[in-house]
Amino acid sequence: MRALAAAIVAAFLLTAVALAAPAPNVKGLVVRSTSVTTCYPGEPCDPPPRATFVVFTRSSHTTRVTIGPTGAFTVRLVPGLYAVSLAPTRSAVAPATVRVPRIGVIHPRFVQR
Numbered sequence: 393m394r395a396l397a398a399a400i401v402a403a404f405l406l407t408a409v410a411l412a413a414p415a416p417n418v419k420g421l422v423v424r425s426t427s428v429t430t431c432y433p434g435e436p437c438d439p440p441p442r443a444t445f446v447v448f449t450r451s452s453h454t455t456r457v458t459i460g461p462t463g464a465f466t467v468r469l470v471p472g473l474y475a476v477s478l479a480p481t482r483s484a485v486a487p488a489t490v491r492v493p494r495i496g497v498i499h500p501r502f503v504q505r
Contacts, residue, residue, distance in 0.1 A: 414468045417493075418466065418467045419498075421500075421502070424442070442504075443479065443485075445459060447478065455469060473492075474491075478504055486503045
């Protein structure tokens with residue numbers, strides 16, 4: 393009987409924690425520019441490394457988000473204007489800034505250059 397009661401309490405707590413987690417307000421995609429490579433015809437050429445993280449910076453506070461295998465990412469950010477960069481490649485990204493609204497979800501598409 394105690395085991396059943398403990399299992400019910402555990403299930404309730406897990407459900408409460410899952411419901412309390414804030415939903416992401418930024419759901420985006422990182423794609424590579426088709427003009428990324430600067431290779432000479434007939435020469436072997438390695439493409440530049442693919443970015444692993446999207447980095448959002450606002451008022452000296454940085455949030456680093458992992459990019460999935462398809463280039464997708466999701467994150468919950470405080471509303472405001474953020475500078476955007478990619479890591480660890482340090483390659484340029486467009487757009488370089490994004491405004492996160494107080495209400496709603498944005499779907500930015502960042503291009504790695």
